[in-house]
Amino acid sequence: MKKLSKLLTMSAAGLMAMGAQAADLEIKITNLTQGVYFTPFIIAAHSDDANMYQVGMAASTELQAIAEGGDISGMSTLLTGISADIVENPAEGMLAPGASTETMLMSADTNTVLSLVSMLLPTNDGFVGLDSWSIPSEAGTYTMYLKAYDAGTEANDEIVNDGGAPGTPGIPKDPGMKNGTGAMGVTDMEETQVVHIHRGVIGDTDDMGGYSDLDSTAHRWLNPVAKITITVN
Amino acid sequence: MKNFQHKFSTAAILSLTLLLGACSDDDDDEEMMVEPELTPMPVNVSYEVSVTNLTYGQPMSPIGVALHSEGQLWMVGESASAELEQMAEGGDNSALLALSVVNASASGDAPFGPGATQTVTVTIEDTTDSKLSLVSMLVNTNDAFTGLNAIDLASLAAGDSWTGYAGVYDAGTEANSEMAGTIPGPIDGGTGFDAARDDVDFVAMHPGVVSMDDGLSTSVLTQAHRFDNPAVYITITRTE
Numbered sequence: 225m226k227k228l229s230k231l232l233t234m235s236a237a238g239l240m241a242m243g244a245q246a247a248d249l250e251i252k253i254t255n256l257t258q259g260v261y262f263t264p265f266i267i268a269a270h271s272d273d274a275n276m277y278q279v280g281m282a283a284s285t286e287l288q289a290i291a292e293g294g295d296i297s298g299m300s301t302l303l304t305g306i307s308a309d310i311v312e313n314p315a316e317g318m319l320a321p322g323a324s325t326e327t328m329l330m331s332a333d334t335n336t337v338l339s340l341v342s343m344l345l346p347t348n349d350g351f352v353g354l355d356s357w358s359i360p361s362e363a364g365t366y367t368m369y370l371k372a373y374d375a376g377t378e379a380n381d382e383i384v385n386d387g388g389a390p391g392t393p394g395i396p397k398d399p400g401m402k403n404g405t406g407a408m409g410v411t412d413m414e415e416t417q418v419v420h421i422h423r424g425v426i427g428d429t430d431d432m433g434g435y436s437d438l439d440s441t442a443h444r445w446l447n448p449v450a451k452i453t454i455t456v457n
Numbered sequence: 458m459k460n461f462q463h464k465f466s467t468a469a470i471l472s473l474t475l476l477l478g479a480c481s482d483d484d485d486d487e488e489m490m491v492e493p494e495l496t497p498m499p500v501n502v503s504y505e506v507s508v509t510n511l512t513y514g515q516p517m518s519p520i521g522v523a524l525h526s527e528g529q530l531w532m533v534g535e536s537a538s539a540e541l542e543q544m545a546e547g548g549d550n551s552a553l554l555a556l557s558v559v560n561a562s563a564s565g566d567a568p569f570g571p572g573a574t575q576t577v578t579v580t581i582e583d584t585t586d587s588k589l590s591l592v593s594m595l596v597n598t599n600d601a602f603t604g605l606n607a608i609d610l611a612s613l614a615a616g617d618s619w620t621g622y623a624g625v626y627d628a629g630t631e632a633n634s635e636m637a638g639t640i641p642g643p644i645d646g647g648t649g650f651d652a653a654r655d656d657v658d659f660v661a662m663h664p665g666v667v668s669m670d671d672g673l674s675t676s677v678l679t680q681a682h683r684f685d686n687p688a689v690y691i692t693i694t695r696t697e
Contacts, residue, residue, distance in 0.1 A: 258661035322534035322659040428672050444664040446686050
């Protein structure tokens, strides 16, 4: 059904010779970090009046679920409701440091911008994102470098406790298993409650306590954290 | 004649052959048939490459510039070559510039400090569609480097410039211990290249140095050696 309605929309656009047009995209994402994992991505072409996130604005509960726990189901429902073209979990799991994933996306003519979000692990509410990139009508290969954001929804306590879902402090886990345990926590405050550039994690070298369960020599990063190459066919 | 490998020269030779009829590699034939003024002269294509060190406290090793037509000197996620490792751990770009894919190269003759600019010129004959790669180590680190990877110069006409910034990569070949004896730069004077690999063994963006001032008590680095991206400002000008 979904494909059928998309085809109908495409022919309508062809008849009306609109400026915007359906696009056939090949998308490659590379994790540029040395020690940070990306949870399953949600990638979508959608209308330009919607956003998965906006810097300087409070996160939606759907973004919060991704940034704190890597759960893309709520965002997927939201995007389906606005007829977005969606790719979920192209890496079929975590995208490890240095790893790349490739996927394809066909966008309907009304879905003129591309966005994506994935949580950074181990962080409290860090995510990598692309917000509303205008899909070019000109065929070609476009490369962008993506930054790490903080959803502004959870204190960056840097305590790894299998928690971290909305309403629960802490970091779910470090897939690379280089974390410590028993930290007292870096902070319990999250004063900037809007999406902002992540200030990075601090970590320490005490894996049996200290302030942070993160390792200052393994879990830090500098921007950019991801490279995305989009081929418009 | 068999040394000509570029399209321009090949085309010129083909025209000569057509005009003059049968031609062979035999020297006697060439003396009889080729008029000197028809021999195509090699045309130099030169690029002046300037790199400004934007860090506070990281001297950089002499920049290495390579022109090549294929390949990449590194790939994020892939294991570093031994040649890249030598440059990233010890600042020695000679093996990297000697790779067989490199058609022409140039190197700075000394390290250059924070705020300083180093300029080199690299020249190649008859080729205007080279890829340019550039490398330099941040010497007060274990294995951090900056550079450009296969920038396409085909659209750069004589007199044109390309400018850009580059961030810092981690070769992934040496753990970022920051410990005494492991850093070749002036803060330590320790070992540079060591063939042993005790890190993740893939190239990534660098996570930054931690330093003793930020809780890594075994580090010889201080707050002054921290850096952020970008680390260099680069200008490439095609001068001829």
